[in-house]
Amino acid sequence: MRKKKNKPNGFTMIEIMVVVVIIAILAAFAVPIYIDYVESARASEAKSVISSIGNASVMYYQTNGEWPSSVDDLESQGQLDLERSTKTKWEFELQLPDFITATSKEEMAGGAGKVIQYSRELGEYSGYGTPKKE
DSSP states (O other), X not given: OOXXXXXXXXXXXXXXXXXXXXXXXXHHHHHHHHHHHHHHHHHHHHHHHHHHHHHHHHHHHHHHXXXXXXXXXXXXXXXXXXXXXXXXXXXXXXXXXXXXXEEEOTTSTTOTTOEEEEETTTTEEEETTSOOOO
16 A cells, blocks of 8 residues: 655645735735725715805805805805705805815714815815815
């Protein structure tokens, strides 16, 4: 009879360490991309509402000859109707004709104090949920 050689079963420590290092490198790239994606998704609601506020503000200006001082002015004139869920997550501040700012409240999944600002002159957003400029 022939004797069987004992072959070790399983992986060596080096093989396991190589796999762990590869996973760590992939995670180092994936996690920041994922976080930016989540922030952008959370900010999309505020950006959409800011756009509506901007359009309603222009109509308000054309009707009244002055810029609205708050979102309440737009709602009282019937030019804007914000959902209650949006009001519980975001607070909007008008600094017209230049800026519209949204600040998150505690009820927003990303936490309070996240600020998104829209510049009407430049036509672009800055702050939370916008791509970082390098």
